[in-house]
Amino acid sequence: MPDNRARASSFRDPSGFVFALDGVVFRQVNESFKPHLDLLMESGLYRNLTESKLLVSHEELSGAELESVRTNLAEKKSAKERRDLSVETSTNGSSCYKVLKPRQIPFISYPYEWSFSQLKDAALLTIGIQKIAMEHAMVLKDASAYNVQFLEGTPVLIDTLSFERYIEGQPWVAYRQFCQHFLAPLALMSVVDMRLSQLSLVNIDGIPLDLAATLLPKSTLLNVGLLTHLHMHSKAQQKYSKNAVQAESQGKQQLSKSGLFAIVDNLESCIKGLKTKEHDTFWKNYYDEHNYSNEAFDNKKKAVSDFLDECAPSVVWDLGANTGVFSRIAAAKGALTISADLDHMAVEANYLKAKSDGDKNVHPLLVNLTAPPPAIGWANEERMSLADRGPADTILALALVHHLAIGNNVPLTQIAEYFSTLARHVIIEFVPKSDSQVRELLANREDIFAGYNQKDFEKAFERFFEPINKRLIEGSERTLYLFGKSISTRPIITSRL
Amino acid sequence: MRVLEIARLTAMVAVAWAFLCAPPAHAYLDPGTGSFIFQILAASFLGAMATIKIWWSKVAIMFKSKPKEQIRQQPEAESPTVEAAQVESVPEATGGSVN
Numbered sequence: 001m002p003d004n005r006a007r008a009s010s011f012r013d014p015s016g017f018v019f020a021l022d023g024v025v026f027r028q029v030n031e032s033f034k035p036h037l038d039l040l041m042e043s044g045l046y047r048n049l050t051e052s053k054l055l056v057s058h059e060e061l062s063g064a065e066l067e068s069v070r071t072n073l074a075e076k077k078s079a080k081e082r083r084d085l086s087v088e089t090s091t092n093g094s095s096c097y098k099v100l101k102p103r104q105i106p107f108i109s110y111p112y113e114w115s116f117s118q119l120k121d122a123a124l125l126t127i128g129i130q131k132i133a134m135e136h137a138m139v140l141k142d143a144s145a146y147n148v149q150f151l152e153g154t155p156v157l158i159d160t161l162s163f164e165r166y167i168e169g170q171p172w173v174a175y176r177q178f179c180q181h182f183l184a185p186l187a188l189m190s191v192v193d194m195r196l197s198q199l200s201l202v203n204i205d206g207i208p209l210d211l212a213a214t215l216l217p218k219s220t221l222l223n224v225g226l227l228t229h230l231h232m233h234s235k236a237q238q239k240y241s242k243n244a245v246q247a248e249s250q251g252k253q254q255l256s257k258s259g260l261f262a263i264v265d266n267l268e269s270c271i272k273g274l275k276t277k278e279h280d281t282f283w284k285n286y287y288d289e290h291n292y293s294n295e296a297f298d299n300k301k302k303a304v305s306d307f308l309d310e311c312a313p314s315v316v317w318d319l320g321a322n323t324g325v326f327s328r329i330a331a332a333k334g335a336l337t338i339s340a341d342l343d344h345m346a347v348e349a350n351y352l353k354a355k356s357d358g359d360k361n362v363h364p365l366l367v368n369l370t371a372p373p374p375a376i377g378w379a380n381e382e383r384m385s386l387a388d389r390g391p392a393d394t395i396l397a398l399a400l401v402h403h404l405a406i407g408n409n410v411p412l413t414q415i416a417e418y419f420s421t422l423a424r425h426v427i428i429e430f431v432p433k434s435d436s437q438v439r440e441l442l443a444n445r446e447d448i449f450a451g452y453n454q455k456d457f458e459k460a461f462e463r464f465f466e467p468i469n470k471r472l473i474e475g476s477e478r479t480l481y482l483f484g485k486s487i488s489t490r491p492i493i494t495s496r497l
Numbered sequence: 498m499r500v501l502e503i504a505r506l507t508a509m510v511a512v513a514w515a516f517l518c519a520p521p522a523h524a525y526l527d528p529g530t531g532s533f534i535f536q537i538l539a540a541s542f543l544g545a546m547a548t549i550k551i552w553w554s555k556v557a558i559m560f561k562s563k564p565k566e567q568i569r570q571q572p573e574a575e576s577p578t579v580e581a582a583q584v585e586s587v588p589e590a591t592g593g594s595v596n
Contacts, residue, residue: 237531259540
């Protein structure tokens with residue numbers, strides 16, 4: 001994780017930027033943003049939003065604290081970091097108005113890692129904040145999905161600098177961004193296919209509206225919200241970008257406050273009306289339809305619980321979590337548990353359960369482990385890769401290794417090595433070839449996996465970890481292992497961490 | 498409600514036609530200008546929609562038969578929705594959204 005310099009994700013906004021120092025995130029506010037920040041604080045909007053837990057709260061650094069941060073920064077900055085002049089000039093120069101220390105977000109996630117309802121809740125948060133801001137004579141100048149993070153199970157706006165004074169007559173500057181970041185992916189996921197959320201991964205400023213309009217079926221023309229904010233909006237973009245003169249004359253017209261409210265209100269209604277298609281997927285029903293006897297399942301839960309007690313993690317990444325059954329064991333012990341799976345409906349079911357249970361420690365995440373979320377954006381530095389957001393204290397990899405080794409041909413050594421870059425401990429289940437699930441994987445293909453056996457599995461993991469514990473899961477042929485990071489570990493390839 | 502649905506669809510088709518028939522433009526041009534201007538047009542359209550919605554709900558109340566007892570006990574039960582009322586409270590929403 002980049003430290004001691006401006007986060008690459010905040011370079012677009014001249015109002016200020018985010019930087020981290022010794023793992024603590026700060027937000028600098030530049031002089032140019034002073035009137036807007038003052039209005040945010042004095043109008044009652046900040047108090048309203050933070051008390052409702054819609055906006056992340058912050059403390060302003062005192063003069064002495066600010067001086068300490070400056071000294072610390074100056075001592076730590078490397079030559080390369082000095083080239084990133086923004087921090088140096090801004091924290092020492094006149095353009096720095098204030099430095100805020102926001103409540104820290106323990107795990108950053110991105111819209112392409114969210115299920116439908118996660119993105120929908122983030123959208124409704126954003127539009128709800130816009131409505132409240134309008135009551136305080138302010139508006140959101142950014143409506144980026146990246147400004148929303150999940151904190152203790154619920155979405156919260158993290159960008160304090162997203163607000164500006166509302167000027168009567170002005171259109172909503174973040175309208176296009178809201179439609180691209182929220183409405184387009186939600187409509188595509190709702191009407192066409194959940195997997196289209198991945199278009200956000202290759203379109204960092206949201207899905208282009210003309211692309212969304214092309215992919216949506218004609219029936220969406222009968223939905224007032226989608227017709228207006230996607231189809232017609234997309235055509236207007238094309239029409240006016242071609243005819244600059246016409247655009248200039250029409251641009252002199254003004255948008256009344258009630259007109260702006262009508263747009264925002266309709267956007268909210270439109271998003272509320274979008275639903276997921278009712279269908280089940282293989283993974284969502286995995287536990288209902290597969291393998292485990294009740295006894296073996298309970299024994300596995302007990303073994304996982306015991307091993308978690310043994311390594312006492314604060315942060316757990318449950319990889320291949322399905323609907324999060326085992327994630328909840330870790331979460332119940334107080335660990336922030338990233339509950340990752342590649343199946344959209346499983347992640348959706350996981351999120352809806354966590355939401356209805358009010359579970360603050362489970363964070364469902366859409367992750368395809370065979371192609372984990374990469375670092376993206378300008379210079380590949382704006383959004384972090386999955387590994388950049390680690391390491392976790394413990395990885396849970398239950399009923400996963402055979403899918404990686406046999407289903408995706410990843411050698412056991414490489415699985416062990418990658419896991420060693422992600423966490424200090426691994427609780428991993430070995431599933432032998434005699435298990436019904438592995439037999440199913442090998443049913444229609446040649447068995448080219450001579451090295452897939454328990455002995456080679458142990459050998460591969462002991463190359464990167466120390467064995468701490470292992471237990472046969474009674475009622476099954478599977479074995480659960482607890483490995484801990486070996487100090488003398490030397491990865492074969494260069495690790496990013 | 499059927500009449501309202503037909504009226505709504507007709508209005509939508511008429512307004513949408515001009516936009517949906519727009520020829521494709523150059524993708525490298527900034528689409529932000531279009532988004533700005535479009536809001537002014539969309540506000541008129543959506544403001545008018547909200548007005549029709551409110552108007553129709555009032556008409557529906559007039560013609561809807563209800564037991565007198567229930568009307569006396571719940572005088573506000575059939576008033577426009579909160580959403581509609583919010584729009585109604587601002588006079589410009591009724592087609593005057595473009596100043």
